[in-house]
Amino acid sequence: SQELEQSPQSLIVQEGKNLTINCTSSKTLYGLYWYKQKYGEGLIFLMMLQKGGEEKSHEKITAKLDEKKQQSSLHITASQPSHAGIYLCGAVPGAGSYQLTFGKGTKLSVIP
């Protein structure tokens, strides 16, 4: 089965600093999802990356998929307190698959 490892497990940054979260898969990634979760809330969809070395940006968040390394990275520029939360990567094993496998998450704290 596919396993996703996220690093770091937790991160504390000063407001305004840049940061990167990594997600490494035990198998080739086909579809890679990034979600954000706040305590007591459900998952908020951020971005989906498909196989093929894709890069997407939304506001100050950029996600990249490196197919060869079976890795994805999530980069936040000029972090704000509103970015605080748990970031989860999720993946599906192939086309037509709907079963999302998630990493354990990266807890981000942003100090004003």
Next chain:
Amino acid sequence: GAGVSQSPRYKVAKRGQDVALRCDPISGHVSLFWYQQALGQGPEFLTYFQNEAQLDKSGLPSDRFFAERPEGSVSTLKIQRTQQEDSAVYLCASSSEAGGHHNEQFFGPGTRLTVL
């Protein structure tokens, strides 16, 4: 409604009790998923419905877990004879299309179940 809703938001049960967790997906969404999220872990897939049909229940941890979606909209996850290891957040998600990874799954806020 505007999003996926779940009830109750919090449930405390004594070991051995039965519980029922409800999910109201986004109106018209074909697909519905249940996930279990233990403390400090990512969500783990439990089961998948396409309309009223339960197409995949491979993630259900035991036969004490049962899910239904009789009319293809609201879904209920039932846990019989709850055990302490059942304590977790149970997340429901829905998507507009049938299966396929291209379809964004919209998540509800979850039900936090604590078994004493």
